[in-house]
Every structure is written in C-alpha cells, then in structure tokens.
Amino acid sequence: MKHNSKHHSDAAAAFLKDAERAKWHDETLWFVRVKRDQSAQDVSGWEELREQASQVKAHTLSDLGTYLKQFEKNASLKGIQIHWAEDARQHNDIVFSILNRHNIKQVVKSKSMLTEECHLNQYLKDKGVEVIDTDLGEFIVQLRQEPPSHIVLPAIHLKRQDVSNTFHCALQSEIGNSDPFYLAGYARKVLRHKFLSSGAAITGVNFAVAETGNIVVCTNEGNADLGVHLNKVHIASMGIEKLIPKTEHLGVFLRLLARSATGQPITIYTSHFQAPLPGHEMHIILVDNGRTKQLAREEFRNSLKCIRCGACFNTCPVYRRSGGHSYHNTVAGPIGSILAPNFDMHANADLPFASTLCGSCTNICPVKINIHDQLWNWRQILMKERYAPASKKISMKLMSMVLSKPVLYKISTSILRSILKNFPFILNNRFNPWFKNREHPQPPVQSFREWYKQNRNHE
Amino acid sequence: MNSREKILQDIDAIAMGKIPLPVFVMPSEQSGSTNLVSLFKEKVQAAGGIAHESATIKELNEFIKEIVDKGTLLINAVRHTVHYNIEEYIHLESKELEAVHTVILTALMGVAENGALWLTDKEMGNPVLPFICEELVLVVRKTDIVSNMHEAYVKMEEEHHSFGVFIAGPSKTADIEQSLVIGAHGAKTFHVFIISNE
Amino acid sequence: MKIGLFIPCYVDQFYPKAAMATLDLLKHLGCDVVYPMQQTCCGQPMANAGFSSFGKDCNRNVIKNFKNFDYIVSPSGSCVLHIKEHLHDELFKEEANHICSYIFELSEFLTDVLHKTDLSACFPHRVGLHIGCHAQRGLHISSMSERMEPFFSKTEQLLDKVKAIEVIKSKRWDECCGFGGTFSVAEEAVSVRMGLDRVEEHNANKVDYITGTDMSCLMHLEGIIRRQKHQVKIIHLAEILNSREA
Numbered sequence: 001m002k003h004n005s006k007h008h009s010d011a012a013a014a015f016l017k018d019a020e021r022a023k024w025h026d027e028t029l030w031f032v033r034v035k036r037d038q039s040a041q042d043v044s045g046w047e048e049l050r051e052q053a054s055q056v057k058a059h060t061l062s063d064l065g066t067y068l069k070q071f072e073k074n075a076s077l078k079g080i081q082i083h084w085a086e087d088a089r090q091h092n093d094i095v096f097s098i099l100n101r102h103n104i105k106q107v108v109k110s111k112s113m114l115t116e117e118c119h120l121n122q123y124l125k126d127k128g129v130e131v132i133d134t135d136l137g138e139f140i141v142q143l144r145q146e147p148p149s150h151i152v153l154p155a156i157h158l159k160r161q162d163v164s165n166t167f168h169c170a171l172q173s174e175i176g177n178s179d180p181f182y183l184a185g186y187a188r189k190v191l192r193h194k195f196l197s198s199g200a201a202i203t204g205v206n207f208a209v210a211e212t213g214n215i216v217v218c219t220n221e222g223n224a225d226l227g228v229h230l231n232k233v234h235i236a237s238m239g240i241e242k243l244i245p246k247t248e249h250l251g252v253f254l255r256l257l258a259r260s261a262t263g264q265p266i267t268i269y270t271s272h273f274q275a276p277l278p279g280h281e282m283h284i285i286l287v288d289n290g291r292t293k294q295l296a297r298e299e300f301r302n303s304l305k306c307i308r309c310g311a312c313f314n315t316c317p318v319y320r321r322s323g324g325h326s327y328h329n330t331v332a333g334p335i336g337s338i339l340a341p342n343f344d345m346h347a348n349a350d351l352p353f354a355s356t357l358c359g360s361c362t363n364i365c366p367v368k369i370n371i372h373d374q375l376w377n378w379r380q381i382l383m384k385e386r387y388a389p390a391s392k393k394i395s396m397k398l399m400s401m402v403l404s405k406p407v408l409y410k411i412s413t414s415i416l417r418s419i420l421k422n423f424p425f426i427l428n429n430r431f432n433p434w435f436k437n438r439e440h441p442q443p444p445v446q447s448f449r450e451w452y453k454q455n456r457n458h459e
Numbered sequence: 460m461n462s463r464e465k466i467l468q469d470i471d472a473i474a475m476g477k478i479p480l481p482v483f484v485m486p487s488e489q490s491g492s493t494n495l496v497s498l499f500k501e502k503v504q505a506a507g508g509i510a511h512e513s514a515t516i517k518e519l520n521e522f523i524k525e526i527v528d529k530g531t532l533l534i535n536a537v538r539h540t541v542h543y544n545i546e547e548y549i550h551l552e553s554k555e556l557e558a559v560h561t562v563i564l565t566a567l568m569g570v571a572e573n574g575a576l577w578l579t580d581k582e583m584g585n586p587v588l589p590f591i592c593e594e595l596v597l598v599v600r601k602t603d604i605v606s607n608m609h610e611a612y613v614k615m616e617e618e619h620h621s622f623g624v625f626i627a628g629p630s631k632t633a634d635i636e637q638s639l640v641i642g643a644h645g646a647k648t649f650h651v652f653i654i655s656n657e
Numbered sequence: 658m659k660i661g662l663f664i665p666c667y668v669d670q671f672y673p674k675a676a677m678a679t680l681d682l683l684k685h686l687g688c689d690v691v692y693p694m695q696q697t698c699c700g701q702p703m704a705n706a707g708f709s710s711f712g713k714d715c716n717r718n719v720i721k722n723f724k725n726f727d728y729i730v731s732p733s734g735s736c737v738l739h740i741k742e743h744l745h746d747e748l749f750k751e752e753a754n755h756i757c758s759y760i761f762e763l764s765e766f767l768t769d770v771l772h773k774t775d776l777s778a779c780f781p782h783r784v785g786l787h788i789g790c791h792a793q794r795g796l797h798i799s800s801m802s803e804r805m806e807p808f809f810s811k812t813e814q815l816l817d818k819v820k821a822i823e824v825i826k827s828k829r830w831d832e833c834c835g836f837g838g839t840f841s842v843a844e845e846a847v848s849v850r851m852g853l854d855r856v857e858e859h860n861a862n863k864v865d866y867i868t869g870t871d872m873s874c875l876m877h878l879e880g881i882i883r884r885q886k887h888q889v890k891i892i893h894l895a896e897i898l899n900s901r902e903a
Contacts, residue, residue, distance in 0.1 A: 009845070012847045031637070032637075037802065042572075052483070055481040063477055064470050068470075069467070078619070084466055085462060086465055090462060135634070136632045136634040137634035156637070158635075159636055163635050180638035181640050184632055184634075184642070184643065185640075188642065220630065220632060221631070221632050221644045221645065222643060222644045225586075225624065225645070229553050229586045229590065248483055248612050248613070249483075250612060251609035262633075265574070265627075266575050266625065266627050268628050268631060270624065270627075271624045275621045296469075296473045301475075317835070318844070318847050318851075321847050322847055353844070355837070355840070356835060356838075356840050357837060359795065360801075360803055360833070363803035376704075380709050384707075393708075396703050396706060396708040400708065403666065403698035403715060404697055405697065406695040409666070409697040413666070413670050417670060417671075433842040433843075433845040434880070436845055437849040438877070438883075439883040441672070441879065442671070443670075444674075447669050447673055452692050452694070456680070
C-alpha cells in the first residue's frame with residue numbers, strides 16, 4: 001500500500017483539523033498506555049526484565065551471523081526450508097515462487113509488518129494471487145486500500161462507522177450497523193470462508209529461536225494458527241533481527257511483549273511453530289532489506305532490538321496527535337522515525353524532527369532502545385548530509401554566530417525585544433508560525449543582564 | 460554470490476565488539492507466596508475464560524455429557540473421560556473439521572501470572588482443533604500450574620513436536636474502535652478445568 | 658563554594674524575574690553567586706535542530722565563562738542537560754569535564770548539594786506543576802510514569818515545604834508540553850495541541866499558577882494561555898521558592 005508523501009508536519013496539521021477525532025485518537029491510545037502501566041506494575045522486577053531483554057538482544061545483534069547460521073541449521077534439520085532475501089523484491093519473488101510451484105492462487109496472511117514493508121500484497125496481486133489479511137484490523141485497512149496506521153492496532157485511526165461503511169460497501173454487511181460485535185462477527189464468517197478456501201498461509205515471526213530453529217507467533221485472534229493449520233504450505237517472513245539465542249529467552253520477551261503492547265499479560269495465542277507436519281511444507285524467509293545497513297550504523301544499531309510492541313507509539317504525545325499515516329512509512333511513531341531514514345534519508349528527513357525529544361519512548365521501550373537519543377543523532381546526520389534546505393542551514397549558522405558572541409547576542413536580543421515592544425506587527429502575523437496560536441512573550445523593561453549590571457554587578 | 464552469502468558477508472564486515480550474553484537470573488517469586496491456582500484462575504477469568512477450580516473428573520464428565528445432550532459436534536481428546544472420540548477424527552483433513560463445536564483437550568501446564576495453558580500437537584490430535592472450534596475446553600492438573608513463563612520454559616519437555624501453543628482465553632479482538640469483542644477467529648468460549656485429583 | 662549562575666537566553670530576555678529569584682534564593686541560602694556577564698547561549702536550539710556542529714563557539718563561550726566556578730546552577734533543566742551531554746571542546750577538555758560534572762538545575766542543586774528543602778517560602782495559591790521532560794527524564798529530578806520505580810520528586814520535595822501552597826498534579830502529570838525548541842514552529846499544529854491539552858488539564862484543576870523547572874515550557878504554555886484569554890498565570894519554580902509573602 002503506497003504511503004502519502006506529505007511532510008509529517010503538514011500531514012499532522014491535516015489530522016488535527018478534525019479536532020474531535022484527533023482528541024479521540026489521543027485518548028484511546030493514551031488508554032492503551034495506561035493499561036500497559038497497570039500491567040507492568042504487576043510484574044515484580046519489570047526494570048530488571050527490560051535490562052535482560054536489552055542485553056540479550058544486544059548480544060544477539062553483536063553476533064548475528066553466528067545465530068543466523070545456527071538457526072538455519074537447526075530449522076533445516078527438522079525439515080523447515082530456509083530462504084534468504086537481500087531485499088523486498090527477493091522476498092516477494094521467493095514467496096511467489098513457492099506459491100506458484102503449488103499453483104496456489106489464494107493465500108491468507110496474518111499480521112506481518114515485514115510483508116507490509118515489502119509491499120507483498122500488491123506484488124502478489126499483480127501476479128494474480130489473492131492475498132487476504134486475516135487480522136481484523138489489517139483486513140479492514142486492506143478493504144479500504146490504505147496502509148495500517150499502527151503496528152499493533154492497524155485500524156486505530158478509524159471509528160466504527162468507518163468500518164461499518166467499508167464492510168457494507170465491500171462485503172454487503174447491514175447498512176448503518178456499526179456495532180463492533182456485529183462487525184467482528186460478520187468478518188469472522190467472511191474470513192472463515194477464506195481460511196477454508198485458501199491454499200497457503202503467510203505469517204510473520206515475533207521471535208525465532210536459534211538453538212531450536214523454532215519460530216513464535218503471537219496473536220489474539222487465532223488467525224495465524226487457523227491459516228497455518230488449514231493449509232499445507234506455511235510461509236513465515238522474518239527480519240533477520242528477530243533472532244534470540246535460546247528457548248529460555250522466550251520467557252523474558254513474552255513477559256514483556258503483550259504487556260507493553262496492549263496491557264495484556266500475554267496474547268491469547270502464543271504459537272510455537274517447530275516443524276512441518278507430515279505432508280506439509282514450512283518455509284522461513286530470512287530478510288535483510290536494509291537491516292545489515294542499520295546494523296553497520298553504530299549509533300543506530302540497537303534500533304534493531306525492536307520487538308514491534310508499539311508501546312513507543314502509544315506513549316508518544318506527537319504520534320497520538322498526528323496519527324500513523326503522517327509518518328508515511330510502514331512502521332510509524334518513534335521507532336519508525338529512527339528506522340526509516342536508514343531506508344531513504346531524503347524521503348524521511350522530516351521524521352526525526354517529528355518529536356520534542358521528551359524521552360518517554362526510551363523509557364517505555366521494553367528492550368531499552370535509546371530512541372530519543374537516536375532521533376537527535378539522525379538530526380545531526382540529516383542536516384550534515386544536505387537534507388536541510390539552504391535557508392535553514394544559513395539561518396542556523398547565523399543564529400549560532402549571534403548566540404555565541406556576547407556583543408552580537410546583546411545587540412540582536414535588544415533588537416528583538418524592541419521589535420516586540422514597538423513594532424509588533426513585524427512578528428505578529430501569519431508568516432510567523434509561533435504567532436498562529438500563541439502570543440509572544442512580553443518584553444520586560446530590562447533583560448536580566450541589564451538589571452544585574454545596574455544593580456548587582458558590584459557584588 | 461547468493462543472497463545467503465551476501466547477507467552473512469555484509470554482517471561479517473561490520474566491526475562490532477561482541478557483547479556477552481547476560482546470565483539469566485530467575486526472578487524471585489511474585490508478591491509473596493500467592494496461591495498459584497487462585498492467581499491462575501483470576502487471570503483466566505480476566506481474559507474472558509471460565510475457570511472450574513478444584514474440579515474432578517466426575518464434574519468434567521458431567522460437563523461433557525451436557526454438551527453431548529445439546530447435540531452439537533464434540534471432539535474429546537482427553538483420555539479416561541466420557542465420549543473420548545479423537546480417534547474417529549484424527550484421519551480427517553483439517554478443513555473437514557469445520558463443523559466441530561466443542562473441543563476438549565489436555566493441557567500440559569498452566570501459567571499463573573497470565574492464565575495461559577501449554578499444549579502441543581500430541582495433545583491436540585489435529586493442531587487445527589483448538590482454533591477451529593466455537594468452544595474450547597482445556598483440562599490441566601492443579602500440580603502442573605507454574606508461577607511464570609520462565610518456569611514454564613524450564614518445565615517444558617524437550618520433546619520434538621511440530622507445534623505447541625500457549626492459549627490464554629477465548630479468541631478476541633479490539634480492532635474496531637478498541638471495543639473488546641470476544642470471539643475473533645478462534646474459540647468464542649473457553650473453559651479451563653483445574654483437576655485437583657488424579 | 659563559588660557558584661556561577663547560568664541563565665538561559667530566553668530567561669535573560671523575557672523572564673528576568675525567574676533569574677532574579679534564582680540569584681536571590683541562592684544568596685539567601687548563603688551562597689557566593691556570580692552571574693558571568695559575557696555568557697550567551699548553551700547552543701541547544703541549534704543542536705536540537707541538527708546543527709550541533711555549529712555549536713563550537715557556544716561551547717567555547719560557556720567554558721570561558723564558567724570554568725572557574727565550583728558549581729554552576731541554572732533555573733533550566735533543558736540547558737543543564739544539554740551542557741552535560743554535549744559540552745565538548747578539544748582544547749579545553751578538563752574545563753569542559755569540570756563544568757559537565759558540576760552543573761545543576763536549581764531544584765537538584767538545592768536538594769542534592771545544599772541539602773536544603775525548607776526555604777521559609779510562603780505562596781498561598783493553587784499551583785499546577787509542569788515537569789520539564791529534560792529535567793525529569795534527562796536529569797532524573799523526579800521519577801517518571803513510564804518506569805516501574807518508587808515515586809520521588811526533588812521539585813515537589815521543595816514545593817511541599819512552601820507554606821500555604823496547594824500543589825495539584827494534572828492527570829497526565831509528566832506528558833510533554835509540546836515546546837521542543839524548533840519543534841514549536843516546525844510542527845506548530847502538534848506543538849500547540851499538546852500545549853492546549855496541558856493548559857486544559859491545569860484549568861480543570863482551577864489553579865492560579867502553573868509552575869515548573871523550565872521557562873521554555875512555561876513560555877510556550879503562557880503563549881497559549883494568553884491567546885486563549887485564560888486567567889491562569891505562569892511562574893518559575895525559583896520565584897515560588899523565593900516568595901516571602903506573610
């Protein structure tokens with residue numbers, strides 16, 4: 001699904017125009033944040049658990065090659081077919097070649113951000129394969145032909161009336177019936193039929209365990225399991241960073257994941273796919289698609305620790321008030337803003353600036369990614385790499401010159417205060433974004449420096 | 460060079476200091492010596508399940524008979540209970556099991572901190588069964604309830620299954636305006652029988 | 658102990674009372690405080706905008722003005738954090754390190770260095786507290802809602818000792834106000850929305866004043882308050898702690 005190319009600030013401003021809906025979006029996601037807090041409080045040693053998870057992931061990334069080979073070996077021993085894809089195109093080609101070999105024309109897919117990142121659905125559609133997203137939120141946005149706005153709650157930007165309208169148009173559900181129970185029940189029937197008529201199941205991977213070659217998929221709906229067990233072909237797409245070394249580490253991550261994501265102590269289904277059943281095929285595609293490039297960036301390496309819980313989205317006051325689509329990437333929010341520039345600095349130069357650097361994300365992240373520090377680091381790189389408009393660079397250079405030299409500082413600041421006092425119209429107009437919704441600070445009679453010089457400098 | 464070689468080579472080329480694997484320390488018991496079974500029951504119920512605490516096989520059998528009397532299709536894989544009939548269905552293709560209403564399975568353990576139960580394809584007969592039914596019933600021994608996920612993975616046996624799953628309630632979704640709906644794609648109702656005698 | 662007073666540029670220009678109160682408060686507590694007249698800006702606005710490489714001159718000026726003090730105190734969590742994290746100078750490494758180790762935001766200086774919490778202050782008003790993110794999450798002057806840790810707050814420790822004050826925390830007590838430096842103009846819509854939401858929460862508590870550690874946050878909230886024509890006033894923490902009303 002193509003994302004819009006609007007700058008985050010413009011998209012956010014548009015999002016906020018519908019003040020009531022924006023407020024609802026903010027409050028709904030804040031509520032998810034609150035549920036996370038309550039759930040984390042239930043775990044004695046939560047902060048130690050985060051530290052464990054962070055170190056396990058950091059260790060794994062520091063020896064990723066070894067773990068990938070170990071995973072491949074152990075999975076292969078059990079009859080799982082391992083494929084490697086350098087990029088999205090290769091991933092998609094591999095998926096299609098498996099389906100094509102079996103002449104499969106319809107597949108069911110459970111939630112996988114990686115397949116979104118690879119734009120798999122459109123690719124398969126172009127090749128004549130129907131893909132049905134079975135996660136209810138993903139199903140809804142698929143019908144609406146728009147990308148998900150949140151990695152855990154894909155349709156969080158929609159109200160029930162929106163879903164009702166979509167279902168009525170696409171599925172002939174009852175017009176005007178926006179009862180979530182009715183709509184979910186309707187989707188169950190429609191999708192059950194798809195589960196039964198499909199030829200293969202595509203899933204994502206939450207965790208891949210190197211010592212056993214097992215993969216773990218977490219859902220609340222049971223759609224990953226229904227898809228896999230109703231079909232003879234299972235394709236699991238995973239980013240290479242999803243590895244963890246041992247089974248015992250699952251205890252750490254599974255205690256953190258659902259609590260961070262939705263406030264549940266665990267998802268309803270935590271499925272361990274270990275080997276294909278007799279007569280079945282299980283494929284795992286290990287995908288790079290920019291991950292080794294991010295791994296090589298020392299300042300951003302540990303963004304790959306991400307377990308895609310979405311907690312940083314829910315806690316981010318900017319995300320809650322701008323909506324996922326304003327980040328124009330598969331993964332939005334704070335984590336998206338440190339992953340996206342790695343893919344395309346030019347297209348994503350706005351994202352690291354879509355933040356006040358408040359640090360809430362860093363402190364909520366279950367694997368302790370220093371997100372707000374990385375946002376700051378990306379800003380330095382982006383401005384150095386010519387992604388700043390010339391005017392911005394010049395004005396910043398000027399500002400740093402003026403603000404570092406006492407004489408220039410004194411002169412320019414008195415000029416500023418004088419303008420505010422005597423010629424306010426110069427700044428109080430629509431060209432000044434501060435002034436759109438805020439008054440300027442009132443200039444005092446004397447600056448502190450002037451007062452100090454006059455009254456206290458002898459001390 | 461194929462993709463595998465390229466990816467591994469790219470990783471190898473990165474000068475990364477190896478970070479040691481932390482030594483895992485089992486966390487101390489949660490909030491004093493909470494009764495594991497009552498915590499487990501609380502979590503099952505919080506997730507929308509129905510927990511039958513201190514149940515006996517006799518009570519389970521009565522429950523099963525009530526379902527059979529309703530006339531809906533029941534598949535029971537719990538040995539030594541009435542209407543044990545998994546053998547009749549084990550040869551069927553998954554898609555042929557669509558009509559099943561109630562599935563009764565043994566769970567190998569329960570986890571008190573989150574109300575989840577662990578079972579493998581050996582307990583399921585056909586791994587589609589826990590997901591395709593309308594009503595799922597899991598039977599676990601009281602003595603098989605552990606405190607947390609760390610203990611669960613220690614207890615899990617290193618047998619070679621094709622599939623295992625932790626199930627923590629009826630299927631659910633809140634994808635429509637964050638309104639919780641019980642019964643997404645999997646079971647709509649969920650019973651847990653915690654058996655206190657053999 | 659010689660203390661250098663670091664006053665953020667916008668406090669110097671627009672909110673001198675906060676600086677005066679900081680100076681007077683420290684003097685009242687027996688400190689030998691000096692305001693180096695040639696100080697300018699810590700360089701944070703440029704650095705946060707991605708131009709930390711342009712900050713060399715600001716850094717040099719900070720070092721030049723503050724290298725000889727035992728402590729540096731500032732009524733600003735964000736400036737202190739910026740200096741702690743980003744003050745470097747190839748030529749004056751030791752001096753830079755010294756400043757980084759001995760620069761404090763006002764409330765943490767009072768509680769952790771002077772060990773003074775009761776300042777004989779009196780402020781008979783309802784006051785809403787806005788905790789600045791850099792002070793809170795950066796300098797850790799209070800616990801944060803994200804982490805599972807026992808609650809503590811150096812700022813509240815000080816405010817609790819102020820006579821006749823009524824401190825009321827808002828529901829989302831540590832959510833960002835939306836200032837964020839250049840964010841306030843580059844992402845104007847979100848910035849204002851965030852500020853409006855903070856103001857609304859404080860107004861719901863019917864406070865007379867909103868206070869905090871950072872004038873930058875308060876300046877942004879005040880801009881919104883005055884445009885919305887609300888009655889609530891902003892006041893820096895230092896001014897409350899320095900209030901000696903009967």
